[in-house]
Amino acid sequence: MGILNVTPDSFYDGGKYTKETSILKRVETILDQGATFIDLGAYSSRAGANQVSQQEEIQRSVPITKLILKHFPDALISVDTFRSEVARQNIESGASLINDISGGLLDPQMLPTVGKLQVPYILMHMKGDPKTMQQNTQYNNLIKDLLYYFSERIAEARSHKINDIIVDPGFGFAKSLDQNYELMAKLDLLHILKLPLFVGISRKSMIYNLLGTDPKEALNGTTSLNTLALDKGAHxxxxxxxxPAIECVKIHQMIKTNNTEI
Structure with missing residues (x-):
């Protein structure tokens, strides 16, 4: 899934894709390099991010969904939003799935809306919201707490007839540096949920804070963690x-193909 942020304040590429030509060039690059999905975000979810009104998020995202599909009609667009109305308008404009950082907790209409739209739903773990999440890193047992959260949220999603659920453990969301690496080390335990596993660690602070660099210097760390995530069963x-991510996938698939017992 290639990221397309149309926000002025995203932690890595904020403000980079604001004009039609730069947006279409970015989409072309994402697709040419082999991505299956384009993740369209119009509200920055970085720690401490400022709030954006629903109307502004709609005005940022819906025209871009329409623009992408006008030029790339076969593109599969994931809409990164926790608001049901943003989700509805983008899906009705041709987007294919919803990527919700809140798991339906920031908008009580999100799960009913996705159920009515009958599209796949990426359900992420987070506590609080982007403004407050890094003040909410207390857990009794990180993995057990996540599994309890997901079992509860998945049951709620199912009750609204959401059939295709993808689980995102939420690296960087309401988790300390050590907790992020504990989560990566034990990522395979989430397969008990028997759902596709989604991992987003690209250039995040868990990488550059550990290595003492910055987002621009975090590609090598990203590639290392993507490889580990694949080995632990990320889908x-x-x-x-x-x-670089496609290269990780190809190499990992080749190793799996040849990893047969003698």
């Missing part, structure tokens, strides 16, 4: 840099 990688 979808959400990335800024599609080509």
């Amino acid at each position: 979808i990688l959400r990335v800024h840099d599609v080509k």
